[in-house]
Amino acid sequence: MYEIRPIITLDAPTKLPNCMYKLKNIHADLDNVLEEKSLPPGTKKVGTFKQVEQFLKNIENREMAALEDRQEKLLSQLEELKKIMESIKSNLNKSSNTPNSCNKTAKISSAAKVNNIPDIVINVNPRYPPYFLLFLQRLLKNEISLNITCHLHSSVSEISGKSEAFISNLEKFPTNGVPSMNIRLIWKNIGPNAELSVSRFPVQGEANILRFLARTLDAYLGYEKNPNVAKIDYLLDLSYKLSNTNSKSSRSGILQCLSKHVLPNFKWLGGQNKITIADIAVYDSLVNFANKNEISGDLNKWFNNCEGYIKS
Amino acid sequence: MSGGDEKPESKKAAKKEQKKAEKAAKKAEHRGGDEKSVVQEEDDVSVGKYGILPLIKSEHKLNRQYYYVGELKKEYAEKVVWVRARFQTARARGKQCFIVLRQREFTVQLLVNVSETISKAMVKFASNISKESIVDVEAKVVKVASEVAGCTQSDVELVASQLWVVSSSDPQLPLQIEDASRPEKPEDTEGLNIRVKQDTRLDNRILDLRTATNQAIFKLEAGVCRLFREGLTRKGFTEIHTPKIIPAASEGGANVFTVSYFKGSAYLAQSPQLYKQMAIAGDFDKVFTVGAVFRAEDSNTHRHLTEFVGLDMEMAFFHHYHEVVAEIGQLFIYIFKGLRDQFKFEIDTVCQQYPVEPFTFLDPPLILHYNEGRRMLAEVGVEVGPEEDLSTPAEKLLGKLVKAKYDTDFYILDKYPLAVRPFYTMPDPTDKIS
Known part of the structure; x- marks a missing residue:
């Protein structure tokens, strides 16, 4: 066939402003058309031509193209899945072959252990501040810092001076570089016993909360x-x-x-x-x-x- | 009654006589003419104390103080008051007639009792007033021994001395206010299960609006707007009003309604975004706006509306967008606290018809990271990718999980993935995907 002149010429360089942050090129998927800008004009034509071809094809047979696209995507997803399965397979083989690796995982540092602690939510009645937290802060100061955030639940409109003094006491405690554990303290209109919720059923009473913590932080608080x-x-x-x-x-x-x-x-x-x-x-x-x-x-x-x- | 009232009263009486005659005639006609009205035969001691008022044409200025039904309490006992209210229901029992008067969301019981000054005819007249008529009542406030059930003013009742119909309503109403305000109890299958369907309600919206629940809903709506304005104004925000008919689509994405604009066409604003930003660039620093927003989204979901009132705010921050997040969080808490403390009555009223658990929140608000949310969902077996948007069911589930764990209906999800945020938002410099 004879060659036609390109319909669109893309030789004018686009100057991008640099006062904003860069965005990912959303057209990059289409044959890298825009990246060809720096290439010599001969190759650029092909890009434009392809683009036009793509455009015409889309118009003529959009549904077919969509279907093809989908198939391509599915295939690539399948390919990815296969890769993942294979990597899992090889991992499994490795671990079963080398029992030593199990020991390695058992020897996780205390920092990693702390990371496994669930976020803890403690509900307390503002008339009975949870003084045990002051002890825990000091008891665990070299291992875990307690990252305590206080919230006021909508069932109470204000907290007593006693509890406010308690909060400022809590906040006074310095935090150092040790791994932290998140505790959310919610002042709520409940009975005199504090409640700790990790799952659906709350642990009631300070003594039982301490028991729970002793089990989760066995290395530091364990008494068994x-x-x-x-x-x-x-x-x-x-x-x-x-x-x-x-x-x-x-x-x-x-x-x-x-x-x-x-x-x-x-x-x-x-x-x-x-x-x-x-x-x-x-x-x-x-x-x-x-x-x-x-x-x-x-x-x-x-x-x-x-x-x-x-x-x- | 003061002397100034005499003139209109005689007129009223004349009018009343005329009406009564008409009524008797009508009744006779209705019953086939075989029964004579008793009313006319008796010597009526209450003439001039009841009847139908002539149309108010602003002829006279009556120096009469009306009391609100809502303010009638024990403290007013033994006081004679005038009340203008809707005639909600009447229950006649021989020589007595119990009437419930309603004004906005407040109701009070009115007793019309045959006595030296109240004739049988007046009691009969009272029991025949059609529901939803507007009546003027002169009555004595009386303390009651046991609470009046079904009225908001439960510690007092009114004993009528005069009863006038100001505006009589159609005896056949398309819906009964009682039915429209019946509580929804899905588990109660035995009780009276009369419902007013939504289309009936909307076709007769003025009647529907008279229910206590709707009165409360509109009060709450107004309350939210007031608290929004109050909370932001206190923080140094300026309220702005933005154009609603605009020359071009303001924010990409949402579809616009086109309206003809003289020789050309214009669009209804889908967002005050651009105008807020202009105000910020124009050194307003902190602005907010309350106004109608139009979106031509032809979808039938809870989350798409073609027209709604948008509460919008925009502010400049110093270093970190968390300054804005904190400001918005505090604003919400301010609104929630205002609703909790100032609108208890309205919330309880709505709850009576549509039972719902009380709204809970935390102060300061709970801020969760997107990844924390994903982890909570993963714990119950719903996997969401790190760059994936939350689907509506996942979002609802997360709401339930947060409520179960923290007991709050309001929380903020921070660090949403960049991929599903609008393109113009700043990427997190420390985290590639958010």
Whole structure:
């Protein structure tokens, strides 16, 4: 056939402004037509010609072209799928052949472990601030920093001064470079017990929240390997009971029980040299549910230890 | 009643007599003429205390104070008040007639009781007033021993001394206000299940608008606009009004309505976008606008409307777009708090007919990253690609998941993938895909 003159000439260079950010070239898929700009004029013609051809083809047989396009796409998707399957296959073979790699995954650093912790949402009644968080911040300061964000739920219009002081205390704690864990604290109109929700059913009560955290952060808070595990559990139960009693008489009964666990020569409850989650839970319940004048004797000494701990 | 009222009253009485005669005649005709009206035979002690008022033509200026039904409370007990309201229903029981008067969303019970000053004829007249007529009532506010069920003013009732029909309505109404305001209880199959269909409602919109729910809905709508204006004005925003008939399509994508404009044609604005941006470039710094938006989208979904009222804002920021996100978040919280604290009555009214759980939100608002949202969806088995847009079902599901976890109906999804954002948005310099 004889050659016709190109219908469109694309030799005028387009000057693009540089005051905006660059966008991906949306026409680049079509034969890289626009990229050919820098090529010598001979080859450019082909580009234009092809473009025109494409255009005519589209007009004549648009549906067919669409179908072809779709087929091409499907085929390329299939190809991709195949590649993915193959890579999975080879990965599987590798892992089954070399059991050593399993050990490697088991030895994930503590940082990676922390990354697996789900985001935690704790609902609290603004009248009963979750003091246990102040302990956790200090207890975990070298391993995990608690990234706590506070929200006010629509069921409460304002929070008490007590809780505001608590929040400023929380925020005062410095964060360092350790991996962080997200905790969202929602002040909400609920019962006196805090609720932690990870799945559909909430964990109720500070003691049980601490138990949950002890299991998820086993390396730092775990108490189940402690020889006094039963005692710690008992103390946790007592603290939960304390948060659910209304009468003064039953409260004093629990307080008596608690003071029995303050042993001489030991700084923390249940004959421990190191602070445990039992101390944290009991302190939390005492501050929120008992009067200061009800705490006396040995228990008071221990209580002051706790106060000192969260002020450190 | 003051002395100034005497003249119109005698007129009214004359008119009333005439009407009564007409009515009696009509009744006689209706019943085949075999029964004589009792009313005329008796000596009526209440003449001049009831009847149909002549058409108001602004002839007289009556110095009469009307009270709103909504303000009638225990504190007004023993006071004689004038009320102008709609005659909602009447229940006649021998010598008594219980009437419910309605003004906007408020209702009060009116008692017309045969006594020395109230004749049997007046009670009969009261019970025969057609529903939805406008009536003028002079009555004494009386405390009630037990709450009046079905009225918003439940601690008082009115005891009538005068009853005048200002404007009588058609006795045959296309829909009953009671039916149109019946609560929707899908689980209740035994109860009365009379519904007014949507087309009937829309064909008779003025009647439909009289239901307490619709009154409340319009109040809420107005409240949202007021709170939007208030919240932004407080933050130093300027309200602007933008052209609605424009020479060219303003924002690409959405289709435009063409209207003829003298010799040529013009378009209805699909967005105030360009004008807001002009205002920003013109150093307004922070602007907002409330106005009609038109989009020629021929699709029948909840998310496409050809005409709606857009609440739009635009602001310049210093360094990070999060400044804008925070501002918008605070604005929403301001609106939600305003609705919660100032519109409890209206929300409860709507809830009575269409039961719904209370709206919940967090302050400051919950901001989730797109990837967090994807992770939450993946946990329940819905995979969304990192550069993929959320489908409507996925979006709804995510809303449910967020509600279950954080108990909030409002949250902000940040870091939406670049691929599904409008082309003119700035890419994240640290993340290729968002």
